[in-house]
Amino acid sequence: MYSKKVMEHFSNPHNVGVIENPDGVGEVGNPVCGDMMKITIKVKDNRIEDIKFQTLGCGAAIATSSMITEMAKGKTLEEGLKITRDSVAQSLDGLPPAKMHCSNLAADGLHKAIEDYYARQGKKGPA
């Protein structure tokens, strides 16, 4: 039911962990709905220099988390905000329809981490 790419990312997820002293933190989901995700980022010169994730959830939740760290690494914050749930799913060669909503939280997590970075800088959003 999952694409080969989803299974690759699920079996060998990239960038698992937490960045110490992060510049931004994004947490989404909750244990009651079964999926929970924490994304930490390090920002340098308006670019996402490093990004790590921790996820409790199903195969899709873990694979989308891993994929978004690959997609966001090295990107500017503005580019990071443009990554959507759909583009994450596309990069994984698609997700089963039931997973598009409940387990596709990674883009939300990344956006929250970037917003958290802006808040810490005293900014509302991209200049």
Place this chain on the structure above:
Amino acid sequence: MENLIYLDHAATTPVHPKVRQAMTIYFTDYYGNPETLYSAGIVAREAIEDARGKVAALINCDPSEIVFTSGGTESDNWALKGTAFAHQKKGNHIIVSQIEHHAILEPCHFLEKHGFEVTYLPVDSGGLVNPDDVKKAITPKTILVSIMHANNEVGVIEPIEEIGKITKAANVSFHVDAVQTVGNYPVDVKRLGCDMLSASAHKLYGPKGVGFLYIRKGLRIEPLLHGGGQEGKKRGSTHNVAGIVGLGKACEIAMTEMPPAMESESVLRDKLIKGVLERIPITRLNGHPTRRLPNNVNMCVEKIEGEAMLLCLDMNRICCSSGSACTTGSLEPSHVLLALGIPVEIAHGSIRFTLGRTTSEEQINYVLDVFPGIVERLRRMSPIK
């Protein structure tokens, strides 16, 4: 499927080689329609009656009380809708438990849309229905009580005999969904005191797509499938001859293979439960600790999601199942685990291993070797510590 460690026998079982062998000739040589008068049809008809006798022998009833169906779901649907339509002048009330299979609950939801009222009885933390609750729920309008013999998810064995006495005294029909027990755990319709009983061949090492409904002599229910006059006009549809032969053979084999299987399965079940509890922190057994099927292990591994565990176990060639939201196909985890009072966030981490006649100690040892590592890896990945 070499080296596969198949621990999902509650979902389906492999077809027994002797069952497959018995079926083959009804595809190749004796393909005649059993309703016909020529010899090719007569051979098929005799094979069906032979199978009916074998099914009846396994559950201790008269062969005339067995009607062949397409499986457990049809049998359950028929018992509920057939009783509802036959007895709607007497009443419109049906009693079931909250942990019934969807093949019972969905027909109930359908009947509710058509003027019937359904009481969904709660269960205790082990999954047991309280017979007193059944007694209290019966009203003059009650026409049917339907309680499963053993639950498919947590394996709890319900107090069917006690409930049977209550329904008999109240003159209310009693249906038992025995899909998990027939061929795997003793079923005697006389002892259980039921009026109807459902079973499916593929849960007892028979083929998929065939099952039966036991209907006690003298009980009247409306047909579900109106058509030709097959099965004494109770169920239209040309007989699935090879399937029925396979079901009969599977029942015959169960007479000898079930008792030793129950023995070996329960030993391995207890070893697996004990091993998981010892080797993996914060785990719990779901369902009654002793009143459970000999082959059922259902546990919650906290702070983990079930589907992720299944995928990792599958990578190690271990097949099992989960009651997490992702595997129930909805946003909610299993209705059975929730009815047992298990908190939602813990129910997401449920895992079910169901053993079979050929499950070996080596296989259980292998599961106990690889499972702790899988849990540890997933827990390391989790933001909840």
